[in-house]
Amino acid sequence: MTSIVMQEAPIWGAAGWIEPLEFGEAYDVDDMLPAIRNGLSNDGTLYAAPFYGESSMVMYRKDLTDAAGVSVADNDSWDNIKAAAAAIHDPDNGVYGACLRGKPGWGDNMAFITTVVNSFGGAWFDADMKPQLESDEWKAAINFYVDLLGNYGPPGSEGNSFNEILALYNEGKCGMWIDATIAASFLEVDGVAYAQSPNAGNPVGANWLWAWAMAVPAGSPNAEESKKFIEWATSKDYIKAVADHPDFGWGSVPTGTRASTYAYPEFQEVAGFAAAEMAAIESAAPEATDLKPYVGVQFAAIPEFPEVGSAVAQEMAAALSGAKSVDDALAASQKAADAIMREAGYY
Amino acid sequence: MAAVAQTSRFGNIFWPVLAWVVALIFFFPIFWMVFTSFKTDADAVKPEYLFFFKPTLENYTNMTENYDYWRFAINSAITATFATLFALVVSIPCAYAMAFNPSRHTKDILIWMLSTKMLPAAAVLYPMTFLTKNFLAIYDTHFLIILVLSLINLPIVIWMLFTYFKEIPKEIIEASKMDGVTTWGEIKDILIPLAWGGVASTALLCFIFCWNEAYWTVRLTTTEAATLSKLIEGNRAPEGLFFGRLSAVSTAAVGPIVVLGWFCQKQLVRGLTFGAVK
């Protein structure tokens, strides 16, 4: 048995490194959230079973937006998000309008940035898998990101990812945060409200999709036992058992995997974010489309992506730091990504 | 002379005070880490509790639960201890031979050993992973970490022992040869008792280096043999930045070694300069 993330599942499945998963009737595979299931599949075959799933959404301080007389809506426009961030931005009193990821890493700043790019209609690669990082959509999206976070974000944003922002948020320093849905379960400040991720008129992939999952390596000697274990550990019964356990309860059940979890009133009660999270996950679209000819929302499910993503991530952090202009950073990103894809034999 | 006396009167106050101030500045980050470890996570980031707060031990009592501290600490202790022992077992005969029966190649061998320390570890990162994971299947075992830790410290250990052994008068060893003592007997009954202080301080220094090693211990382990370096570097808290508990676990990770370090400052100089500064 091996632990695997959503970016790897389709690739490893295609490479034949992990075995297809088929479970019994009682497992009720259709109960698995469809987006998550798609993301862990390759060509319609499921290769990994999720023990945790997430999307992204807006977590904003309704007390602050109300006081400033602005509002944040579901799938808001980016312009309105910026206006709201500007209205609640009050650095003299230690409140920053928007806290967003800036720490370089394909799973850190690039996760958020890619959703912005997606909503602006951009994509990592075209149909020939040529990087598209100097497209108008990327330029517009990155200019927007640098402008928003540079002007209304906390100092040192280029070092912030999930953990850092969570610490800031719980100190009351953030007016708004767009990040993993699970963050909502760790927020300890009052007045938090949720909204579906903003988009710039293009809802496809405006919110990300991610999962931690378990898979069976191909040719492993105890494949059958591993499958049995995975079947149990990602089942409805397991979730119910965690919920009923005196030491854990509904606050500790694995989230983002099964529709049935979200149907329990007890779960909805302890997880005020449940409805928003479920809606976000359901609206995430990992499948390849004409616009985005690869699997994955905030990543591309190709083996070279971590390398491409990390290289671009550092350039984005440089743009955010002000060490490079957005155009220069994107040009350098394009060059690096092109070299990696060429080296990998795509063209 | 009058001028000298005057400056020294002024200097007698000024320089010691300056020395104290600088020392306190240098120690401050460590003090701050220990200080913060007694704050709750929530208090640790609040300016109003910067200096005055209600101290708590909860970061320490929860350390096992939050970080599984003891598992990593035990791994660190096991690997550092056995790596040190293994390094000594290999080095003592080697240094003995080099000190008492030097050949014309001894100098070259010593310099060559030193040069292996200069090989950048990162250059062989993948081959090491490949060898230990796919080929030898010893990845993430105590055995591997003990072996690697002892090998990277071998040059320093040999050098240090060599400089200590060289100080023992050759005549003592020669005399024992006359008495027909075996080589093993020489090492066991004469050399080690005579150089006991040197061997002990070499071991101490090697232990410190093993404990603090952070490249291979992080990259050649996942869970089984993971040490404290791995805990701090590779396993940052999954749900937020917790200054309080991070400080506590860091304090617990570096505390024993800092204290150990206080006791072997002198030996450190000798070890790190390969005996050139005593």
Place this chain on the structure above:
Amino acid sequence: MSKRTLPRLLQTPAVILLLLWMLIPLSMTLYFSFIRYVLNNLRRPEWTTPSFSNWRGFGNYEYVLFSAKDFWLAVQNSLFIVVCILIFTVILGLALAILVNRTFPGRGIVRVLLISPFFVMPAVNAVLWINMILDPVLGLNGLAVEGINHVINGLREFPVLGAFFSMWPELVPVSFRATQTSAYAVIIMVTWQWTPFAVLIFMTSLQSEDEQQKEAAILDGANAWSRFRNLTLPHLARPIAIVVMIQSIFHLSLYAEIEIVSRGNGNKNLPYLIGEFTSNNIGAASATGIFAVILANIVAIFLLRMVGKSLMD
């Protein structure tokens, strides 16, 4: 057994172990640097197993030098970080060693305090500095700037003084994770950790300085500076050379600090670049590894020539 065999035999285990430790992985790196070798590639699965049929000549080297990003940044930065740290630690180390070489009350404690940073684990050092001290919002850096701004805001209220302080600009905390500053953050934290090492070695060496010679110089009317230049500094030449050598070895392979501070943003060295390639492109990682070995050797030859002789005295 002849007189020579036994000593040789006793040295054999150590020599063989070190030889294996050095040669096996390094020859694999050399081999991988000449073939196409990636961990995963769906289009060219044959590249995922090391084999002579994937021979690529100097292709990986060309890729690293001319196509992939950051090679020259990494080389430059490797040297920049090391040189800066060396300059700071040697100067600070000299000053502090001379400072604590006198006798004064509490000297033992001062030494213990001064030496402590050296024993802190590199990862703890980096986590401690970048989060708790240098963080521009939650760290002492941020808190201090906030505090100063607060005080100045208060002073603006005063009648006459206020006019002066209203001209005072609001301070903005420096972020040490930014592209422009991340190298300095690493230099600061490593200098903090290694200055004690330099102090320790210089201090030990100062104790063996000839006091009579110094007293004679005082009687001759030589001032403190000329005593330092003409007597102390020459005496310390060897320890300085050794401090430079040891630190170069360690700092050319810095990793944890760079990773924790900025993940390679604006600051990376060759080991870090190798780590980045290792996520998939083993051929490129290996070629970079060979470059790192060459760089380390150039530095090592230079250094060993400088101090190698004095080591053997």
